Amino acid sequence: MTPxxxxxxxxxxxxxxxxALRVLVERAYRGDTARQGWTHEADLLDDERTTDEDLADAITDQAARVVxxxxxxGALVGTVTVTNQGHGRSYLGMLCVDPELQAGGMGRRLIKAAERTARERFGARLMEMTVIDSRPELIAWYQRRGYVLREETRAFxxxxxxxxxxxxxxxxxx
Known part of the structure; x- marks a missing residue:
């Protein structure tokens, strides 16, 4: 029997x-590799999703946690960033799972970890996020996870x- x-x-x-984190994020959001999954932005944007400097800042920021x-x-297959906004609020950002492994429950695990981190590390009672408005299937996925769409839009x-x-x-x- 195989273990x-x-x-x-x-x-x-x-x-x-x-x-490895930079490779994961770019694979999941941009280019042809991202199209293997369903949560990508490759059909909307063709620039880089992030920079080494931005990721390093998030990793070292005491008001953020990159999970x-x-x-x-040791291979990274998913990530999410939680940022403390103060006053009991946190922000969930840059959630991604390797495109070849999407739809296997890892995104749900990362959301739960982000919410736990927000509560335990930052004392948050509310988690906020933003999603590109032209991604109704992704918005619906977050709604099935308990997120409620507010009557608010922000500039890209x-x-x-x-x-x-x-x-x-x-x-x-x-």
Whole structure:
């Protein structure tokens, strides 16, 4: 009998994770590799999703936690960033799972880890996030996870002439 394959483990990212984390994020959000999954932005944007500097800042920021899902061999297969906004609020951002492994429950695990981190580390009672308004299937996925669409949109956070905006979702944490 073949031994079971261990599930990826959750942990906080370190600067040593930076190269693998950058590859994971770009694979999940941009380019042809992202199209293997369903949560990508590859049909909307063709620039880089993030930079090494931005990821390093998030990893070292005391008001943020970058959570990763790592295989037994150390390979990163998912990540989410939680940022303390103060006043009992946190922000969930850059949630992604390796495109070849999407639809297997890892995204749900990462959301639960992000919510737990927000409560325990930052004392948050509310988690907020933004999603590109032209991604109704992704918005619906978050709604099935308990997130409620607010009557608020925000400008897309990257300079340029983009034909979309960001919708705001929130979830009260238990």
């Amino acid at each position: 079971p394959i261990p599930e990826p483990t959750l942990r906080t990212a370190t600067l040593a994770d930076l190269p 990763v899902l790592a295989e037994a061999d 956070p990257v300079p340029g002439d983009h034909p979309f905006a960001m919708v705001v979702l929130e979830n009260y944490l238990d």
